[in-house]
Amino acid sequence: MAALKKSGKMTSRRTVAKRQSPPVSLRYKKTIQQLQNKIKELNVWKHRLSMILEFGQKSSAITDLDDLLILFVDEAKTVLNADRATVFLVDRKEKVLWSKVAIGTEPIRIPIDKGIAGSVVSMGRLLNIKEVYEDPRFNPEIDKKTGYRTRSILAAPLRNSKKEVIGVFQVLNRKGSASFDSQDEEVLTLLAEQASGVVENAQLYLEIKKIAYETIIRLAGAAEYKDHDTKTHLWRVAQYSGILAETMGFPKEWIENIKMAAPMHDIGKIGVPDHIINKPGKLDPSEWDEMKKHSQYGSEILKGSDIELMQMSASIALHHHERWDGKGYPNGIVGEKIPIEARIVSLADVFDALTTQRSYKPAFSIEESATIIHSESGKQFDPKVVDAFSKSFSKFVAIREQFKKANDHPGQPAQPIFVVK
Ligand code: C2E
Ligand code: SIN
Ligand code: SIN
Ligand code: FE
Numbered sequence: 001m002a003a004l005k006k007s008g009k010m011t012s013r014r015t016v017a018k019r020q021s022p023p024v025s026l027r028y029k030k031t032i033q034q035l036q037n038k039i040k041e042l043n044v045w046k047h048r049l050s051m052i053l054e055f056g057q058k059s060s061a062i063t064d065l066d067d068l069l070i071l072f073v074d075e076a077k078t079v080l081n082a083d084r085a086t087v088f089l090v091d092r093k094e095k096v097l098w099s100k101v102a103i104g105t106e107p108i109r110i111p112i113d114k115g116i117a118g119s120v121v122s123m124g125r126l127l128n129i130k131e132v133y134e135d136p137r138f139n140p141e142i143d144k145k146t147g148y149r150t151r152s153i154l155a156a157p158l159r160n161s162k163k164e165v166i167g168v169f170q171v172l173n174r175k176g177s178a179s180f181d182s183q184d185e186e187v188l189t190l191l192a193e194q195a196s197g198v199v200e201n202a203q204l205y206l207e208i209k210k211i212a213y214e215t216i217i218r219l220a221g222a223a224e225y226k227d228h229d230t231k232t233h234l235w236r237v238a239q240y241s242g243i244l245a246e247t248m249g250f251p252k253e254w255i256e257n258i259k260m261a262a263p264m265h266d267i268g269k270i271g272v273p274d275h276i277i278n279k280p281g282k283l284d285p286s287e288w289d290e291m292k293k294h295s296q297y298g299s300e301i302l303k304g305s306d307i308e309l310m311q312m313s314a315s316i317a318l319h320h321h322e323r324w325d326g327k328g329y330p331n332g333i334v335g336e337k338i339p340i341e342a343r344i345v346s347l348a349d350v351f352d353a354l355t356t357q358r359s360y361k362p363a364f365s366i367e368e369s370a371t372i373i374h375s376e377s378g379k380q381f382d383p384k385v386v387d388a389f390s391k392s393f394s395k396f397v398a399i400r401e402q403f404k405k406a407n408d409h410p411g412q413p414a415q416p417i418f419v420v421k
Contacts, residue, residue: 031188040100044183065198066201068195072195076188080184085170085172087167087169088170090112098110115137115139116155117155128152128181130180134323145172150172154174154180154184160196171184217263221369232403235263237263237400238260238262242259244344256311257309261341265298266296268294293330298318299315321345338382347381354368374390
């Protein structure tokens with residue numbers, strides 16, 4: 001029907017046109033002009049599409065959420081010719097929209113129901129505001145803080161596969177023309193769809209990692225449930241190990257793995273009798289023999305997996321009491337024969353044992369503990385790992401302080417300050 005109507009209209013228009021036809025040359029000129037305009041428009045689209053495809057290719061090679069968001073913001077600015085772009089993520093618990101990547105400004109946190117972005121969340125649809133200062137929904141607070149002058153905003157919702165709004169993709173101040181047009185709306189809608197998938201994937205991935213990490217900590221903690229402080233001990237050892245690995249320049253994924261594997265280093269203590277683990281004083285030789293078996297037990301529990309993380313954790317469990325000078329246990333292996341992940345966790349574990357109280361020893365101060373670590377360079381510890389410890393000492397102190405605070409309030413469960421990034 002619609003098609004018929006259209007063609008009907010066109011015929012009548014053509015008839016009208018024929019009756020008072022302008023000179024041929026002028027007619028051609030007009031048509032050529034129109035075609036040229038179309039070609040120009042198509043070229044703009046072609047350019048935009050090729051840019052979008054190019055970004056799509058780039059984004060499939062990135063798995064880190066922050067890096068992806070930065071890429072999308074760049075893409076939006078380029079393709080939409082915008083002066084600024086921001087991806088806000090919805091935090092329903094805190095009732096805020098937050099952004100790490102507001103290029104050109106500091107990170108932003110705004111109330112979830114405020115401003116243009118907040119309206120996009122509550123209405124769940126795109127908004128194209130040509131003059132924001134004439135729109136009562138606009139929240140001028142951010143402009144006030146940054147000194148930036150926002151004129152136009154185009155903002156589209158990000159949705160997860162359940163169609164819930166999980167973020168807002170916003171571009172500010174179109175360059176070269178007054179405001180964003182309907183073509184820009186289509187492009188931003190497309191970009192928002194791309195970004196939605198990526199953000200949702202990354203969030204699910206993070207969630208799975210968090211669950212895995214919680215499970216590891218809880219299971220590893222269960223092995224040593226007798227020690228009340230075990231859970232925070234395991235968290236700290238994970239953090240310390242991650243800091244050392246990072247300082248030594250290991251790749252991101254390896255750092256993630258060692259942080260996950262480190263908490264399992266003492267899981268073999270589950271095989272050691274309670275009365276030995278909890279003994280307030282020095283162990284006698286036969287008790288010490290029993291205690292030393294925890295490395296072997298741990299590796300028995302963890303070995304044989306084809307998951308890289310598990311292989312690493314088995315290696316750490318077996319070797320975390322080896323010494324650089326070969327006087328450690330269970331195998332007395334020397335130097336670089338000891339897997340690097342075990343050399344790292346060894347220092348992290350001992351630093352934490354030193355700085356906290358044990359059933360058999362009081363806590364040393366952070367400074368005393370650092371002195372002991374340094375004095376063991378080339379003896380108990382790999383000098384390169386001790387170097388990394390010195391370089392990153394302030395970070396160790398920060399982690400220690402964070403957990404001290406958590407321990408000051410025994411009534412409250414310690415916060416999982418550890419954030420999987
Ligand atoms: P842990 O308490 O987690 O201690 C881990 C490691 O930290 C120790 O491994 C040791 O290398 C280092 N460490 C702990 N306290 C000190 C200290 O006061 N000075 C120095 N220089 N290093 C310290 P190690 O020796 O192989 O012990 C393994 C585990 O055996 C300990 O884990 C702990 O559970 C148990 N253990 C060791 N000695 C005793 C003890 O005398 N009494 C009791 N009840 N348990 C002990
Ligand atoms: C708003 O959403 O109203 C303000 C956002 C901004 O200026 O970035
Ligand atoms: C142990 O007693 O063997 C562990 C603590 C220490 O080395 O002083
Ligand atoms: Fe151990």
